[in-house]
Amino acid sequence: MLAGCAAAGVAAASCSATGSLPRSDAGGARTRAVHLVARAWHTDVDLPADRLPPALLPLAQDFPGATHFLFGFGERAYWTKPEPSSTDALAALIPGPGVILVTALRAPPPAAFPPKDVVVLPVAEEGLDRLGAFLKAELREDGEFRRMADGPYPGSRFYATSRRYSAAYTCNTWVADALHVAGTGVAPAGILFAGQLMRRARAAADAAGRQPALARTPLAPAHRAVP
Template sequence: MFPYFKRVVVVLFTLLVLGWLIHFLWPQAERPMTAPANVKVHIIGNGWHAGLLVPAAAINARLPTLKQRFPAATHYEIGWGDVGFYRAKTVTAGLAMQAMFASQGSVMHVVGVADVPRFLKGSDSASLCVDDAAYQRMASLVADSFARSAQGQPEDAGPGIYGDSQFYIANGRYSALHTCNRWTASVLEAAGISISPRISLTASSVLGAARSSTMACTPSP
């Protein structure tokens, strides 16, 4: 098991360094925004994984099943990842290697959140604001990431790993170059955040891009 673990450490460290270097050395221009940026979204880092915390309304409009499953939620924390690694109660080097090089599928993890400040307390997170059009684009990309049954409904993949949460079967294949962080970066890019998904392989690179964004919140009138 030790040689496998050593390989995982080397691969993850290499990705971390690569993501850090590209984030700070790759020039990127912020996309202009003209509409009021009054929809607050959050990026949450959890070790090697970065996910999103977004208002539930636009997601519910596209996936009514989530509204039924999480009736009290005002926001959802949503992440995409490897089916084996993400759902594992005990993370092993073998699962990490399988996720990166021989993934058996992917899942969405959804947490219903009713108290955002309490949920974010103590977390490694970044917050920014987008306009409603950007928020709608984010919601569409998130909704499209859920696999659907013949009836067009998200497919249940079992209980989640913390809080009021649930797994669902997802579209897309996880790999060393198509990670949960790249998925999160893709959603942020759809909102106009200056970030390159193809090189956002680590949670730190995604959080760094969010923190360097100039998309500040517009005070409500």
């Protein structure tokens, strides 16, 4: 089944909620990186643990020893069910509450996932600050930081969000917005599916001249998630 992007296999009109996003210009030398990770039809974006804003430091307390955190968005009722049905997947097409899955890693994503599933995107320090601010705002429901159920992977957990999921605003749209905020050069308009986002991100990485050859990217066992 689809991981968090319940509507990814269904055609829908494209709509990206980017109108209120922060500025995304790099504003400095791109000396850091964020990572786009594909998990089948779903995508995640990472933030280094040393760049968590103060409001998200509870994540470091929830997962001691983590060096990176992956963030993904999905439909709440569908994604948090241990065994969602096809009826649940169809219901997820209707706009409804979203949820954010956080997965803690003890290694950078290129060392934890197959090379084909990771895109390295250079950003400025200011871009990490903007990404952290975006994630801080998204991991809130009614102004509160709220833990929910354990996630489907070792070292993962669901957290509440006020963001609503729909067939026109999927997990991949949300990640595209996050990458745009960070100043990666990835344009979010029209993104619904993981393949679209991965292709656009690879093009942005190639344009920046910082995407390493996939064959030279180390591969580590499993996801190195924090137990």
